Amino acid sequence: MAGEDRSQRERAMRARNRALAAVLVALVALFYVIAIVRLGGG
Amino acid sequence: MSELPSALLARYAGATVSDYLQILKPRVMSLVVFTGFVGLVVAPGHLHPVLAAIAVLCIAVGAGASGAINMWYDRDIDAVMRRTATRPLPAGRMMPGEALGFGVVLAVGSVVVMGLAVNWAAAALLALTIVFYVFVYTIWLKRRTPQNIVIGGAAGALPPLIGWAAVTGDIGWGAVALFAIIFFWTPPHFWALSLYRAGEYAAAGIPMLPVVAGPRETKRQMLLYTLMLWPASLAPWLLGLAGPVYAGAVAALSLAFTGAAIRVWHDDTDRSARQMFAFSLLYLFLIFSLLLVGHIGGGAR
Numbered sequence: 330m331a332g333e334d335r336s337q338r339e340r341a342m343r344a345r346n347r348a349l350a351a352v353l354v355a356l357v358a359l360f361y362v363i364a365i366v367r368l369g370g371g
Numbered sequence: 372m373s374e375l376p377s378a379l380l381a382r383y384a385g386a387t388v389s390d391y392l393q394i395l396k397p398r399v400m401s402l403v404v405f406t407g408f409v410g411l412v413v414a415p416g417h418l419h420p421v422l423a424a425i426a427v428l429c430i431a432v433g434a435g436a437s438g439a440i441n442m443w444y445d446r447d448i449d450a451v452m453r454r455t456a457t458r459p460l461p462a463g464r465m466m467p468g469e470a471l472g473f474g475v476v477l478a479v480g481s482v483v484v485m486g487l488a489v490n491w492a493a494a495a496l497l498a499l500t501i502v503f504y505v506f507v508y509t510i511w512l513k514r515r516t517p518q519n520i521v522i523g524g525a526a527g528a529l530p531p532l533i534g535w536a537a538v539t540g541d542i543g544w545g546a547v548a549l550f551a552i553i554f555f556w557t558p559p560h561f562w563a564l565s566l567y568r569a570g571e572y573a574a575a576g577i578p579m580l581p582v583v584a585g586p587r588e589t590k591r592q593m594l595l596y597t598l599m600l601w602p603a604s605l606a607p608w609l610l611g612l613a614g615p616v617y618a619g620a621v622a623a624l625s626l627a628f629t630g631a632a633i634r635v636w637h638d639d640t641d642r643s644a645r646q647m648f649a650f651s652l653l654y655l656f657l658i659f660s661l662l663l664v665g666h667i668g669g670g671a672r
Binding site for chain 2: 341367
């Protein structure tokens with residue numbers, strides 16, 4: 330039972346880490362796009 | 372990861388990605404994003420489509436941040452009410468600090484990105500919206516006065532101004548008209564809900580109008596606000612922001628909304644209040660949709 334809980338928690342943690350990584354990549358892309366558009370006079 | 376002490380795992384691995392999304396109040400966020408988007412589209416001027424998309428994203432994230440901080444502060448009363456008891460914090464799936472940290476990071480991030488990418492007037496309005504919702508509504512008014520959602524409703528009415536300011540860099544009369552529509556719409560919308568949830572609000576100690584002044588006074592004020600909504604909802608037409616089709620449709624919708632308030636006045640059961648709450652959402656969505664369609668169609672002005 331405890332092992333099952335632990336595995337469930339670890340799954341949740343992995344999903345959160347993946348989501349955080351996706352957010353960080355999206356932020357990098359966002360700032361890149363903002364820079365390009367602003368430098369282009371947008 | 373498996374070497375972490377079990378107590379630490381138990382403390383930090385509970386909340387799922389879905390819980391994080393839930394504390395952003397996605398349903399509230401969708402209405403905020405839509406009204407902000409309409410403000411951005413109907414504003415005079417031009418904004419690069421990419422920057423417009425970023426402005427809408429910032430409005431969405433700012434609204435989500437406000438929701439997360441609200442859930443952090445209200446976790447005690449959320450646990451008492453059936454409607455909110457299953458939220459991540461009262462259900463024990465998320466630590467309070469996680470929600471607060473998440474909300475603050477998103478709030479600061481959305482304002483900074485709005486300022487850097489779009490303009491600082493829109494960023495200042497976004498910051499004002501978040502601060503007003505958290506400090507004025509959630510912390511100050513919500514538990515103290517039955518006028519909580521009247522004054523606090525200003526926070527929900529600000530997104531069209533943010534969208535407008537993203538394009539123009541300032542606030543015009545058209546933006547004020549959009550603000551007024553949501554401001555006068557909010558009390559009858561929330562009081563319709565609180566009429567049939569009065570018991571839960573009373574148990575949680577929230578002084579909603581039906582709890583403090585009773586259903587009769589609440590129904591009277593709901594009717595008054597639906598009448599005050601008439602000039603506000605027609606203002607975009609009077610200001611030249613919308614055309615006669617908008618005016619006709621809004622008159623019909625406002626008549627139906629006022630009719631709903633009259634039905635609530637005469638009904639001693641919850642039925643009419645539930646119907647009015649559902650119709651209020653449709654009312655606001657249709658009003659802003661009409662503005663959007665009229666503007667895109669080009670026949671609005």
